[in-house]
Structures are given as C-alpha cells and as structure tokens.
Ligand SMILES: Nc1ncnc2c1ncn2[C@@H]1O[C@H](COP(=O)(O)OP(=O)(O)O)[C@@H](O)[C@H]1O
C-alpha cells in the first residue's frame with residue numbers, strides 16, 4: 052500500500068471525489084496538536100480548505116482533534132482552536148468541551164447546515180491512544196461520515212482516526228493527500244546528495260528515522276535524543292541527558308544501526324554542549340569532550356559539528372541535493388543553537404531542496420521553506436510508503452471492518 056506516487060492515495064476514498072449534500076453530518080478528524088500560544092498554526096491552516104468545503108456545501112461538521120497526551124496530562128481544552136477557526140473561516144465555530152456523551156451527540160445533531168463545532172480533546176480519554184472500540188463508537192455518534200485529516204496522527208491507530216472507521220465510512224481529506232504529495236522527493240534512495248538531520252525527543256526519530264534514513268541518505272546527523280541514544284550505544288556516559296519515552300528500544304535500534312554500516316555516514320560529534328539541569332532551566336553551559344562523559348545532573352543540549360560535517364554541508368549547499376530535519380538537533384528554544392544554525396545555513400542555500408517536519412521542529416526553528424505538519428507520521432510514510440490511517444481506509448480493509 053503506497054501513496055499516489057506508489058499508487059496508494061488513489062486506492063482510498065477521497066473527500067475531494069465525494070459530493071457533499073446539504074445537511075449531511077460529518078465528523079472531521081483533525082490533528083490540532085498545537086500549543087495554546089499558537090506558535091505555529093500550520094496544523095490548523097492545513098485543514099481549512101477541507102472543513103470550509105464541507106461547510107460551503109451545507110454539511111454539518113463535528114471536529115474531533117487530539118492535542119497533548121493523556122498519559123502525561125498535557126491534554127488541554129481546545130477552545131482556543133475553535134476561536135482561531137472562527138477567525139480564519141470567517142464563521143462562528145462553536146466549542147463543545149465533551150465528545151463521548153449523549154449531550155455531545157445532541158450538540159452534533161443540533162448543528163445547522165453549513166456550521167461546525169470543535170468537540171473536546173480526544174486525548175482527555177485514556178481510550179483514545181489505546182484505540183478503545185467503545186470510545187470509537189461514541190465518537191462515531193457525532194456524525195454519519197468521517198473526513199480523515201490530521202496527518203500528524205496518521206501513524207497512530209487511535210480511536211478518533213482509525214477506530215472510528217469501524218463504524219462510519221471514511222474519506223481521506225485533501226490536507227493529507229497534499230502532505231503525501233509533498234513528501235515524495237524525500238522518500239527512498241535518490242541519486243541526489245541527501246542529508247538527514249534527526250533530533251527531538253520522540254522515539255520515532257530513532258526507531259523509524261535513524262533506521263530508515265541510514266539506508267537511503269548519504270549523511271545522517273543525529274541530534275537531540277537520537278544523538279543521546281547513539282552516544283549511549285557507543286558506550287559513552289551521557290549523565291542525565293534526555294532519552295525520550297522508550298530509551299531501551301532506542302538504544303537497541305541505535306546499536307543495530309551503528310553495527311550495520313549502511314549507506315549513510317553517521318555524524319558522531321567528539322564535542323558536545325552540556326548544561327546543568329536546574330529548577331528554572333539550564334545553567335553553566337560548557338563545551339566538553341564526550342569521551343570525558345557527562346556527569347549526573349547535567350544534560351547534553353547541543354553538539355559541535357565535526358569539520359567533516361561542515362564540509363558535507365558545504366558540499367550540499369554548493370552542489371544541491373535533498374535534505375530534511377525531523378526533530379530539532381539541539382535545545383534551540385533554550386538558546387543552544389550551534390548545530391541547528393550550521394544545518395539551517397546550509398539547508399537554506401538555493402540549490403538545496405530541504406524540508407522540516409514535525410510540530411516542535413516547525414514551530415521552533417527559523418525556516419521559511421517547505422514543512423510537513425507530521426513528524427513521526429512523515430517519517431513513517433517516508434520509511435514504509437504508507438501509514439496506518441491509509442491502510443484503515445483502503446477498500447479491502449474497510450470491507451472487513453464494516
Ligand atoms: N538534546 C536535547 N535534549 C532534550 N531535548 C531536546 C534536545 N534536542 C532537542 N530537544 C527538544 O526536542 C523537542 C522536539 O521533539 P519532538 O517532539 O520529537 O519533535 P517534533 O515535535 O518536531 O516531532 C524540542 O522542543 C527540543 O527542545
């Protein structure tokens with residue numbers, strides 16, 4: 052199962068091919084995983100066309116989105132998203148804090164043709180991330196058809212995007228198709244010189260990104276928690292550095308990749324920037340040799356590019372090629388910027404076709420070029436040519452489900 056370029060998106064029912072009839076009740080599965088300050092609105096902006104089209108045709112739209120995580124208590128109310136949507140769509144978009152109750156169902160049924168409401172954050176329920184079938188059935192009561200947007204969660208088989216398709220016919224939104232089309236040049240092996248930077252904190256950057264990109268790119272530059280796993284795999288002491296949610300899995304993967312000696316040159320810095328972890332942030336930052344080890348209470352926050360990395364970035368900028376950043380390589384927002392600056396300076400050269408992907412990466416790094424709203428989902432698609440949401444929408448799987 053693969054994308055339009057490999058044949059996938061044509062196999063799934065698409066919203067763009069589905070005439071919308073006046074009064075139809077639609078659930079729009081969105082990926083508004085953004086912070087309250089709206090530091091990046093890309094994940095909302097990308098859904099405006101699809102939601103607006105359903106409304107323009109007289110559809111009634113119940114918007115279901117995730118934000119944050121139930122597991123770590125970061126899921127918050129989505130009232131600010133409804134306000135932003137009202138502003139951008141130039142029509143009032145109500146906010147209904149519930150999403151799985153009969154009151155929520157009644158609010159969805161009471162929507163007038165051509166109107167929309169944002170319902171409660173799906174991650175307020177522990178069942179969302181577990182794809183709980185009962186929760187999926189309750190979500191399904193909010194409409195009769197599902198428009199599947201939310202590319203950022205396309206790699207998650209959750210109740211609001213995959214479970215719900217057991218109960219209602221689903222159609223892939225243009226927002227997702229656009230992402231799949233955008234990603235094509237960065238997929239697979241290419242003749243062009245290729246540089247991938249992997250950072251951030253989520254395990255996907257290591258277990259999907261490091262695994263796949265070392266086989267298909269010429270240079271892979273680990274940063275963030277990916278670098279920490281790599282350094283750990285090499286036997287270095289990394290003190291209290293960030294390892295993300297699945298440290299053991301990432302360590303195993305990093306060990307395998309390093310032993311594989313695949314196509315890519317993997318950048319391993321000999322010097323890193325470490326800082327003492329304090330109650331109000333980082334202190335006493337200094338550059339140290341990684342071979343000296345990082346003491347407990349200190350964390351790696353950035354790294355110093357090796358001369359050969361600068362040379363490869365120079366080659367990329369001069370000759371051109373493709374490049375991507377999945378996850379910030381350093382704690383950029385805390386002021387640690389050496390590695391990211393070296394990368395972005397090269398990636399911004401006119402000859403380079405560079406892409407930044409992921410929520411925090413796009414929100415935090417200064418970048419005017421192309422971006423993908425999915426971090427883990429884009430890596431999943433680049434690595435496997437599909438994502439769980441596409442699989443769940445394919446006719447064979449749907450016939451089994453419905
Ligand atoms: N060395 C590091 N230690 C801890 N956190 C880091 C490090 N480098 C980058 N980060 C953090 O990773 C976060 C982004 O991680 P992630 O959620 O995986 O990316 P994205 O949302 O772009 O997919 C950023 O907020 C950044 O501060």
Ligand SMILES: O=C(OP(=O)(O)O)[C@H](O)COP(=O)(O)O
Nearest residue numbers: 084203204409410425426427428
């Ligand atoms: O922000 C997201 O992913 P990303 O950080 O990989 O871009 C998505 O909204 C998925 O969120 P999740 O990784 O909490 O499942």
